[in-house]
Amino acid sequence: MRILVVEDDPVLADGLKVGLALAGMTVDGVANCVDARAALAASEFDAVVLDLMLPDGSGLDVLRALRAGGDRTPVLLLTALDELPDRIKGLDTGADDYLGKPFDLDELGARVRAIVRRGNGRAAPCLVTGGIMLDPATMTVTLHGEPVSLSRREFAVLAALMERPGTIRSKGEIEDRLYGWQEEVESNAVEVHVHNLRNKVGRETIETVRGIGYKMRAVP
Amino acid sequence: MTSLRGRLFAILLAATGLIWLSAVIWVYAGTKAELEHVLDTRLQEAARMVNSLVATADMAAGGTVLPSLQLDAANYERQLSCQIWSIDGRLMARSSGAPDGRLTEVTSGFSDRVVDGESWRVYAIENSATGARVMVGDRLGLRDRLVADLIKGVLAPALLTVPLLGLMIWLCLGRGLLPLRTMAGELRKRDADDMSPIATGDAPAEVRPLIAALNGLFGKVDAARRHEREVTAFAAHELRTPLAGLKTQAQIALAAPDAAVRNGALQQIIVSVDRTARLMRQLLVLAKLDAGEMPDGGETVNVGHLLDEIAAAATSNGAHIEIDASLHGRDIRADRELLTLALRNLHENAVQHMSAGGTVRWRAASGKVGFEVEDEGPGIPEEELPFVTRRFFRGRHKSAVGTGLGLAIADAAARRLGGTLVLANRDDRSGVRATLTLPQTASVPLRP
Numbered sequence: 142m143r144i145l146v147v148e149d150d151p152v153l154a155d156g157l158k159v160g161l162a163l164a165g166m167t168v169d170g171v172a173n174c175v176d177a178r179a180a181l182a183a184s185e186f187d188a189v190v191l192d193l194m195l196p197d198g199s200g201l202d203v204l205r206a207l208r209a210g211g212d213r214t215p216v217l218l219l220t221a222l223d224e225l226p227d228r229i230k231g232l233d234t235g236a237d238d239y240l241g242k243p244f245d246l247d248e249l250g251a252r253v254r255a256i257v258r259r260g261n262g263r264a265a266p267c268l269v270t271g272g273i274m275l276d277p278a279t280m281t282v283t284l285h286g287e288p289v290s291l292s293r294r295e296f297a298v299l300a301a302l303m304e305r306p307g308t309i310r311s312k313g314e315i316e317d318r319l320y321g322w323q324e325e326v327e328s329n330a331v332e333v334h335v336h337n338l339r340n341k342v343g344r345e346t347i348e349t350v351r352g353i354g355y356k357m358r359a360v361p
Numbered sequence: 362m363t364s365l366r367g368r369l370f371a372i373l374l375a376a377t378g379l380i381w382l383s384a385v386i387w388v389y390a391g392t393k394a395e396l397e398h399v400l401d402t403r404l405q406e407a408a409r410m411v412n413s414l415v416a417t418a419d420m421a422a423g424g425t426v427l428p429s430l431q432l433d434a435a436n437y438e439r440q441l442s443c444q445i446w447s448i449d450g451r452l453m454a455r456s457s458g459a460p461d462g463r464l465t466e467v468t469s470g471f472s473d474r475v476v477d478g479e480s481w482r483v484y485a486i487e488n489s490a491t492g493a494r495v496m497v498g499d500r501l502g503l504r505d506r507l508v509a510d511l512i513k514g515v516l517a518p519a520l521l522t523v524p525l526l527g528l529m530i531w532l533c534l535g536r537g538l539l540p541l542r543t544m545a546g547e548l549r550k551r552d553a554d555d556m557s558p559i560a561t562g563d564a565p566a567e568v569r570p571l572i573a574a575l576n577g578l579f580g581k582v583d584a585a586r587r588h589e590r591e592v593t594a595f596a597a598h599e600l601r602t603p604l605a606g607l608k609t610q611a612q613i614a615l616a617a618p619d620a621a622v623r624n625g626a627l628q629q630i631i632v633s634v635d636r637t638a639r640l641m642r643q644l645l646v647l648a649k650l651d652a653g654e655m656p657d658g659g660e661t662v663n664v665g666h667l668l669d670e671i672a673a674a675a676t677s678n679g680a681h682i683e684i685d686a687s688l689h690g691r692d693i694r695a696d697r698e699l700l701t702l703a704l705r706n707l708h709e710n711a712v713q714h715m716s717a718g719g720t721v722r723w724r725a726a727s728g729k730v731g732f733e734v735e736d737e738g739p740g741i742p743e744e745e746l747p748f749v750t751r752r753f754f755r756g757r758h759k760s761a762v763g764t765g766l767g768l769a770i771a772d773a774a775a776r777r778l779g780g781t782l783v784l785a786n787r788d789d790r791s792g793v794r795a796t797l798t799l800p801q802t803a804s805v806p807l808r809p
Contacts, residue, residue: 156605163622221600243609
């Protein structure tokens with residue numbers, strides 16, 4: 142799950158990056174509206190955590206422009222202005238959720254997972270394909286009820302594939318979900334992770350679509 | 362509560378009444394004079410008529426009763442009385458109803474006389490040829506009644522129209538004052554938070570200044586409220602964000618699987634606590650400045666030495682600090698604490714924006730009692746300049762350690778010192794020049 146955090150306070154931005162990474166998310170951070178617009182134009186995110194009062198304008202403007210451009214990326218507003226009219230205005234501008242500062246890190250993680258889930262058109266919190274069940278909240282995977290131990294990256298690759306079962310995900314898309322901007326992407330990292338995953342959850346579950354990418358197949 | 366409508370009604374009614382009263386008096390006087398003239402002429406005519414009759418008739422011995430001369434004017438039993446006297450003083454003839462007493466002693470012409478307790482107007486002619494005096498008279502009482510009845514005739518319809526007139530005035534006033542009532546109604550309906558201006562529309566010229574004044578007031582209240590809301594919003598942001606950072610980092614420290622992450626989070630917590638502590642200090646200073654608790658007794662302060670102290674106590678952020686040598690020979694008279702607050706916050710603000718290195722330069726402002734500091738930071742976007750001294754305002758180029766209060770404190774302290782603080786971008790390069798100007802009274806003669 143790749144998240145964009147737009148927050149200008151250095152301590153809080155660092156906390157969000159580290160905290161959401163602990164919850165299994167890949168986090169990129171920007172500190173102002175201009176960078177936020179550029180980031181949203183350049184990469185695809187599963188969700189945006191957006192502060193409202195930014196040094197060069199209001200986060201609401203970023204949100205408005207995003208929605209005007211037809212972008213459906215789920216947005217969670219994070220702000221000190223948590224008076225009722227502000228919350229209503231934020232939601233009506235196109236935000237999916239709202240959290241006032243200060244907040245609980247676990248709650249933020251849960252809310253981000255929830256808006257991502259709804260963004261993908263799911264209601265159930267766990268991803269299930271065949272005998273595999275992935276719980277994003279606890280970051281656990283079971284195969285026919287037996288726990289499977291995965292690394293953070295492997296978990297992220299599996300989650301990316303299971304979020305849209307049946308659709309093909311390109312290597313680039315999967316890489317985007319795995320690595321933030323600052324991280325070095327190894328050239329064959331995705332292949333390595335897929336290889337390891339196949340060993341752990343079953344060889345037939347992840348199908349290679351030659352020249353395009355990978356997709357999940359439900360194996361009973 | 363006086364009603365404008367009631368007041369206007371009373372004034373208009375009184376004015377109308379007064380005009381009417383004058384008109385009635387005028388009509389009364391005019392009618393009376395005219396009537397008297399007509400009746401006098403009639404008396405004269407009647408007397409001449411009788412005189413000519415006497416001249417042709419053979420007047421028998423006294424006691425003849427002339428047929429009464431009826432003057433039949435609508436319901437008036439108006440009688441002229443006629444007497445014919447001989448020159449030697451005998452009553453030769455009289456009309457019926459005429460008194461027995463002589464009507465007048467005047468031989469010819471008009472006269473007023475009281476006969477038998479009644480006032481008479483009499484016209485007399487002396488006919489020397491026949492030796493008779495003809496006197497024709499009428500009662501003044503009757504004349505007065507005639508005038509009174511005429512006035513009554515004029516007054517009665519007028520009095521009947523008075524209520525109608527009052528009603529008309531009352532209704533017209535209501536109609537005329539409609540714009541005022543409409544405006545009052547609009548104001549009454551208005552939401553307490555609605556600060557939008559009242560539409561001038563087709564309001565009459567007399568009401569427009571009132572609307573303009575109200576709209577001006579609305580505008581001021583609105584601006585004040587917006588400013589207050591902004592300050593509250595900025596304050597909420599600046600106070601809650603560090604708390605959110607602290608809580609997040611604390612939760613990370615608790616949940617971190619390895620020591621490196623935990624240590625990183627704890628480091629961030631320390632940074633945040635330091636920053637929050639500074640914010641609290643700044644808030645307290647501002648509260649003190651607001652409350653006016655600062656002593657404002659003046660003392661002689663050497664600005665160069667004061668700046669040395671300030672620069673030594675502050676972190677330099679990698680910037681080179683240059684304090685113009687002339688400042689060490691410069692004493693001013695001001696409250697030391699306030700001056701320190703202003704200079705220290707300006708100094709800190711300059712240094713905070715110098716993360717790329719460079720020189721912060723203090724010198725005396727030219728041509729006035731004051732000091733200026735120049736930094737080589739990114740400057741302030743022109744559109745933000747009017748807001749930088751607002752509380753909690755942090756612009757685009759905000760520094761990581763700022764609180765949004767430094768310039769607000771410097772500005773408040775400058776005001777308390779009776780001076781002004783002006784911030785502007787440098788013309789020669791990027792950076793800000795802050796000029797603190799003090800009143801002339803702060804000037805101390807240069808030491809020899």
